[in-house]
Amino acid sequence: MENFLQQLINGVTLGSIYGLIAIGYTMVFGIIGMVNFAHGDVFMLSAFIALIIFLALTQLLGLTSLGLVFLIVLMGAMVLTALWNWAIERVAYRPLRGSFRLAPLISAIGMSIFLANFVQVVQGPRNKPVPPMFTDVIHVTSGGAFDVTLSYKQILIVSVTGVLLLVFWYLVQKTALGRAQRACEQDRTMAALLGVDVDRTISLTFIIGAALAAVAGSLYMMYYGVVNFSDGFTPGVKAFTAAVLGGIGSLPGAVIGGLLIGLIETFWAAYFSSDYKDVAAFSILIVTLIFMPSGLLGRPEVEKV
Amino acid sequence: MSPALPITRALREAGLAGLVAAGLAFPILVLGTEMNQSNRLVLEQRWSWMAIAAGLVFVGRFLVLMFARTPKRAAPQIGGLVLSPVLSRIGVIALFLFPLVMLFWLGPQGSLKWINNYGVQILIYVMLGWGLNIVVGLAGLLDLGYVAFYAVGAYTYALLSTHFGLSFWICLPLAGLMAASWGAMLGFPVLRLRGDYLAIVTLAFGEIVSAVLTNWTDFSNGKAGIMSIPRITFFGLPFTASENGFAATFGLEFQAIHRTMFLFYLILALALITHVVTLRLRALPVGRAWEALREDEIACRSLGINTVNTKLTAFALGAMFAGFAGSFFAVRQGFVNPDSFTFMESATILAIVVLGGMGSQMGVALAAVVMVGGTELLRELTFLKEVFGSSFDPSLYRMLLFGLAMVVMMIWRPRGLISSREPSVFLAQKKNVSGTHVQEGHG
Numbered sequence: 001m002e003n004f005l006q007q008l009i010n011g012v013t014l015g016s017i018y019g020l021i022a023i024g025y026t027m028v029f030g031i032i033g034m035v036n037f038a039h040g041d042v043f044m045l046s047a048f049i050a051l052i053i054f055l056a057l058t059q060l061l062g063l064t065s066l067g068l069v070f071l072i073v074l075m076g077a078m079v080l081t082a083l084w085n086w087a088i089e090r091v092a093y094r095p096l097r098g099s100f101r102l103a104p105l106i107s108a109i110g111m112s113i114f115l116a117n118f119v120q121v122v123q124g125p126r127n128k129p130v131p132p133m134f135t136d137v138i139h140v141t142s143g144g145a146f147d148v149t150l151s152y153k154q155i156l157i158v159s160v161t162g163v164l165l166l167v168f169w170y171l172v173q174k175t176a177l178g179r180a181q182r183a184c185e186q187d188r189t190m191a192a193l194l195g196v197d198v199d200r201t202i203s204l205t206f207i208i209g210a211a212l213a214a215v216a217g218s219l220y221m222m223y224y225g226v227v228n229f230s231d232g233f234t235p236g237v238k239a240f241t242a243a244v245l246g247g248i249g250s251l252p253g254a255v256i257g258g259l260l261i262g263l264i265e266t267f268w269a270a271y272f273s274s275d276y277k278d279v280a281a282f283s284i285l286i287v288t289l290i291f292m293p294s295g296l297l298g299r300p301e302v303e304k305v
Numbered sequence: 306m307s308p309a310l311p312i313t314r315a316l317r318e319a320g321l322a323g324l325v326a327a328g329l330a331f332p333i334l335v336l337g338t339e340m341n342q343s344n345r346l347v348l349e350q351r352w353s354w355m356a357i358a359a360g361l362v363f364v365g366r367f368l369v370l371m372f373a374r375t376p377k378r379a380a381p382q383i384g385g386l387v388l389s390p391v392l393s394r395i396g397v398i399a400l401f402l403f404p405l406v407m408l409f410w411l412g413p414q415g416s417l418k419w420i421n422n423y424g425v426q427i428l429i430y431v432m433l434g435w436g437l438n439i440v441v442g443l444a445g446l447l448d449l450g451y452v453a454f455y456a457v458g459a460y461t462y463a464l465l466s467t468h469f470g471l472s473f474w475i476c477l478p479l480a481g482l483m484a485a486s487w488g489a490m491l492g493f494p495v496l497r498l499r500g501d502y503l504a505i506v507t508l509a510f511g512e513i514v515s516a517v518l519t520n521w522t523d524f525s526n527g528k529a530g531i532m533s534i535p536r537i538t539f540f541g542l543p544f545t546a547s548e549n550g551f552a553a554t555f556g557l558e559f560q561a562i563h564r565t566m567f568l569f570y571l572i573l574a575l576a577l578i579t580h581v582v583t584l585r586l587r588a589l590p591v592g593r594a595w596e597a598l599r600e601d602e603i604a605c606r607s608l609g610i611n612t613v614n615t616k617l618t619a620f621a622l623g624a625m626f627a628g629f630a631g632s633f634f635a636v637r638q639g640f641v642n643p644d645s646f647t648f649m650e651s652a653t654i655l656a657i658v659v660l661g662g663m664g665s666q667m668g669v670a671l672a673a674v675v676m677v678g679g680t681e682l683l684r685e686l687t688f689l690k691e692v693f694g695s696s697f698d699p700s701l702y703r704m705l706l707f708g709l710a711m712v713v714m715m716i717w718r719p720r721g722l723i724s725s726r727e728p729s730v731f732l733a734q735k736k737n738v739s740g741t742h743v744q745e746g747h748g
Contacts, residue, residue, distance in 0.1 A: 035501055037652075045333070052332040055348050076332075083328055095716045100745050102447070103719040106659045109652045110711025117705035119333070122354075128338050128346055233648070237512065244505045275520035282509035282516075286494055289506055293497050 002144045007270045008263070009140075013154045013223070015262025016161035020216035021239035022246070022254035023168070024209030030185045030249040031205050032097065037108040038088060040236015041115035042210055046081040046217030047227045048119055051128060053077060054221075066133060070222070074160075077214040085210030086203055094199070112232070120229040130225045157219045164215055165255060171208070172251065181205060185249070234278075238265075241285050247298020256296060260284075315370040323363030330358040393667055397577070400428075404569050413562040420562075422681055424569045425637065429630055430677045432576040434657040434669040436626030439583055441655065442664035443592065444619035445599030445745055447504045450491070450511025451654055454484040454624035456518060456646035458631020463531040463641045464524075473537055473636050477629060484628025485621040492620035496613055511651055518643040530642025537636045539567060568637055575633060579626045580666055586622070595619050600744045660714050662721025664743060671722050675714075680707050 021043050028036045053076040057063045063072075092111045096104045134152040141148045172178035180201045183191040192198045220235070221227050242261040246253025261281050268280035294300045337349040403424055407416035433455065440448045461480040465471045471479075495506050518525045525531065536544065542551040544564035552559040586592040594615045597605050605612055635641050657676055661668030683706060686699040714722075726743050 029501070035504065049332050051346075052336045052338065052348070055338065055346060056332070056336060059348055080328075080332060083325070087325055087329055092712045092716070096719055099719040102441075102659050102663070102745060103715050106656050107712050107715040109656060110708045110715065113649070113652075113704055113708030114712065115708075117702075117708060121701055121705060122334055123338055126340070129344075130346070237508065237648070240505060241509065244502060248501060273520075276516065279513050279516045279520075282513050285509050286506055289498055289502055290494050293499075293502060295502075 002141060002146055002148050003270060005140065005148045006146075007266050009148070009150055009154060011263035011266035012259065013157050013262070014266055015259035016157050017216045017220055017223075017258075018235065018239045018242045018262050019255040019258025020161060020164070020212045020219075021235060022243040022258045023251060024213045025240050025243040026246070026248055026251060026254040027181075027205050027209050029243070031181065031188075031202055032093075032104075033101070034093070034104045035108065035240070036093075036209075037105065037236075038092075038111035038115060039209065039213060040234075040239065041112045041119075041232035042081060042085055042088070043213040043217050043220075043235060043239075044227070044229065044232030045084060045115055045119060046077050046210070046214035047221045047231065048123060048128075048217075048229075049080050050074075050077040050214070050218035050221050051130060051227055054130065070133070070218075074215060074218050077218045078211040081214035081217070082207040082210045085206045085213075089203060089206040094202075097202075112236075116229055116232055123229065125229060127226050127228050130221055130227070132225055133222055153223050157223060160215065160219065164212065168208070168212065169251075177201070177204060238278075238281060241281060244295055245285050245288055247295030249299070250295070250297040253295060253297035312371070315367055318370055319363050319367035322366040323359040326362035327355055327359040330355045334358055396667075396670075400573055404566050408562065408566070413560045417562055417565055420565050420569050422684075423678055425565070425572055426681060427674055427677045428569070428572040428576050429634060430654065430657060430673040431670045432572065432579050432630045433627060433654045434661065434673050435576065435579045435583060435666060436623050436630065437654050437658050438664065438666070438669050439586075439595070439626070440619050440623035441658050442669075443583075443587070443599065444595040444616065446616060446619060447500075447507070448620075448623070449504050449508035449648070449651055449655065450514070451507075451623070451627060452646045452648070452650040453491075453511040453514035454488055454627035455631040455634070455650070456514055456643070457484045457487050457624075458628030459635040459641045459645070460518065460525060460531075460631075461628065462632035462635040463534050466535045467531060467533070470535075472541075473535070473632070474540065477632050480632035481625045481628040484631065485625035488621040488624025489617050491624075492617040496616055508648065508651075511646075511648060515643050515646050515648075518646070525643075528642060528644075530640060530644075532640050534635055534639050534641065536639055537564060537568060537571070568633075572630075572633055572637075575629055579629075582622075583666065591615065591618055656711050660711070660718075660721055662723040662726075663745065664726055665721065665723040668721050668723030675722075676707070676710070679710065680704070 021039065024039050024042075025036060028034060028039070050073050053073045054069065057069050057072060063069050088111055092107045093104050096107055134156060137149040137151045138155075139147045140150050172181060180191065180196045181204070183194070183196055184198055184201045188198055191201075216235075220231075238261055239258065242257035243254045244257070245260060246255070246257030264284055265277045265281050268274075269277040272280070288296070334354045335350065335352055337351060338346045339349050341347045404416070404420045407419050407424075410416065411419065433451070437448065437451050440446050440451070458480040461483045462473065462476040465476050465479065466473070491507065491510050495503050498506055519528055521527070538544070539551045542549065542554055544551050544567070546552065546559040550559065551557075551563055557563070583592075587596070594605070594610050595618075597608075597610060598612060598615050598619075602612060605615075634645070638645075653676070657672045658669055660676065661670070661672030680703050683699055683703045720739075726738050
C-alpha cells in the first residue's frame with residue numbers, strides 16, 4: 001500500500017512534465033498537421049536556459065531567496081525558449097507551409113539534430129549537476145513498511161502544472177487568440193478569409209508550446225538536478241507518445257496521455273523491472289492504438305471521397 | 306528570379322535577423338557552464354560569441370536576401386534533374402571502377418580508408434535508402450522505425466555465427482527472412498492505423514527493439530554488444546595470411562585491402578540487387594498496387610485491391626533488404642551493439658529517402674552520397690585546426706552541420722533533389738512527371 005501511494009505520487013509528478021511537453025506537440029499538430037520532432041530538443045534547450053539563468057542569479061547576482069530565483073528562472077526560460085521556437089518556426093517550418101507532409105517533418109528532424117549538437121558544442125557534452133533545491137519532504141504516512149513522502153519539489157511541479165493548465169485552458173477557450181487558434185485548426189483557408197492572421201496565429205501556437213515546454217524544462221532541471229544535451233530525445237518521444245495516446249490534436253488528451261505514460265512508467269519500474277519501463281510505455285501505446293486507432297480522446301479522421 | 310531587394314531594406318531585415326540571433330544567443334552562448342575543481346558548476350562569460358553569432362546571421366541573411374532566389378511557396382516544381390538511363394549506367398560503371406582507381410592512385414594502404422569510409426559506408430546507406438524507399442516512397446507508409454529491421458539482420462548474423470558457427474553466406478538469406486517476418490509482424494497491428502499514428506507506432510516499435518537489445522543481456526549481451534563476430538570469407542576462403550587464405554590460394558601477397566575490396570563489391574552487389582528487384586516489382590501487380598495505395602487507398606479498395614496484403618508485402622520486403630544490409634554491417638564491423646541502431650539512424654535513412662525525392666531511385670542514391678559522404682568529408686577538415694587554433698575540432702560540428710543541411714536542403718528543394726518521377730505505367734510514350742503530381746500516401 002505504501003509502495004503504491006509513493007509510486008502514485010512519483011508517477012503524477014513525471015506525468016505532469018510529460019503532459020506539459022505533450023501540449024506543445026498536440027497544439028502544433030492540431031494547427032498545421034505536423035509532428036514537431038524538434039520539440040523534445042526545445043524542451044532540453046529550455047532546461048539549459050533555466051540552468052544558466054539559475055546559475056547567473058545565484059552566482060553573478062548573489063540572490064539567495066529561492067522562491068524569487070525560481071520565479072525569475074521560470075519566467076526567463078519561458079520568454080527565451082519562446083523566442084527560440086518562434087525563430088525555429090520562422091526559419092525551418094514556415095517556408096515549407098503548404099508543401100507536402102514529409103517536408104516539414106524532415107526539416108524538424110534536422111532541427112532536432114541541430115539543436116542537440118548546438119547545445120553540445122556550446123555547453124559541452126558532460127552532465128551538468130544543479131545544487132539541490134526545495135529538499136524538504138512531507139511525510140504522508142508513517143509507521144508502515146516505509147514512510148510515504150511527498151517532497152516540496154513534487155508539490156511545486158504538480159501545482160505549477162495545474163495552474164498553468166488552467167491559464168492555458170482559459171487562453172484557448174475564452175480569448176480571441178484561442179478562438180483564432182481553434183478556427184485555424186478547423187480550416188485555415190476559411191479562417192484566413194474571415195480575417196484571422198493565420199501566420200501570426202501559428203507563430204503564437206509555437207510560442208505557447210515553447211513556453212509550456214520551458215516550464216517543463218525548468219521543473220525537470222530542478223527535479224532531477226542534472227541536465228545533459230541528449231536529454232531532449234527520450235522525454236520528447238515519451239511526450240509525443242502521450243499526445244498520440246490521448247488522441248493527437250486534443251488538448252485534454254495530451255494531459256491525460258502524459259499522466260498515463262508517467263504512471264505506467266513509474267508503476268512498471270516499481271513492480272516489474274526498471275529496464276523495461278520504456279518498452280511498457282510503448283507497448284501500451286501500440287495496444288491502445290490497435291483498439292482505438294485515433295487515441296483515447298481523438299476524433300476519428302473521416303475520409304470523404 | 307525574384308526582384309532584388311533595395312539594399313537599404315535588405316540591410317534593415319538582416320539587421321533585425323542579427324538582433325534576433327543576439328537575443329537567441331543571450332544565455333546559451335554567452336554564459337558557458339564549466340565544472341570547477343570542487344565539481345561545482347560555474348559560469349564563464351564569453352560575450353564575443355554573441356557578437357560572432359549575430360554577425361554571422363546578419364551577413365548570411367543579407368547575402369540570402371540580395372542574391373538568392375526567394376522560394377516560391379508551394380509552386381509546383383517542374384523539371385529538375387532528369388537522369389537518363391545512360392547516366393545511371395555510367396554511375397554503376399563508375400562505382401565498379403571506384404576501388405580500382407583508388408587502389409592504383411593511392412596504393413593499398415592509402416586507399417583503404419577511402420574505399421571503406423566512403424565507398425562501403427555510403428553504399429550501406431544507399432541500400433538502406435532503397436529498402437525504405439519501397440515502404441515510404443512506393444507504398445506511402447511512413448516508417449520511423451526502419452532501423453529495427455537493420456538491427457534484426459545484424460543480430461541474426463552475429464548470434465547465429467557466434468553461437469552455431471554458421472557462415473555468412475548461410476546467414477545472409479536467413480537474416481533477410483528473419484527481418485521480413487519481423488516486418489510482417491509489425492505490419493499486422495498497424496494495418497488499421499493511418500498517418501501519424503502509423504509513424505508513432507513504427508517509432509515505438511524501433512524503440513522497443515533497441516530497448517530489448519539493450520536490456521536482455523542473456524540474449525544479446527546488452528550494451529556491451531557481441532564481439533568477435535567471424536569476418537567475411539571469400540566464399541569459404543578467409544582473408545588471412547594463412548596457407549589456405551585468399552591471398553595464398555590466388556598466389557597474391559597478403560594485404561588488408563583484399564577484404565575491403567571484397568566488402569565493397571559485396572555491398573555494391575547487394576545494393577544493386579535491391580535496386581533491380583524494386584524496379585522489377587514496380588512493373589508487377591504488387592508494385593503497382595503499392596503505388597496505387599499511395600495515391601488513393603479508398604480507390605484501391607473499391608477496385609478490389611487487397612490492401613492488407615499490399616501493406617504487409619511492402620513492410621516485409623522493405624524489412625528484408627534492411628535485414629540483408631544488417632548482416633552485411635555485422636560482418637563488416639565484426640562487432641554489434643545497440644548503439645548502432647538508434648532512432649538517429651532511422652531518421653538519417655528517412656532523410657535520405659525524402660531528400661533524394663521519394664520514389665526516385667537515383668535521387669535516393671544521390672542523397673546518400675551527399676549526406677553520408679558530406680559528413681564523412683567533415684572529418685578530413687583537419688587543416689581548419691591551423692586556421693582556428695589547435696583546440697578547434699571540426700568533427701564536433703559534423704552532426705550540427707548535418708542537421709542544418711537537412712533543414713536547408715528541405716527548404717531549397719522540398720520535393721527532393723530529383724523532383725521528377727518515372728511513371729511505371731504509361732500510354733504510348735514514357736515521360737518523366739513532376740514529383741508534385743505524385744501523392745505521398747496517408748499511411
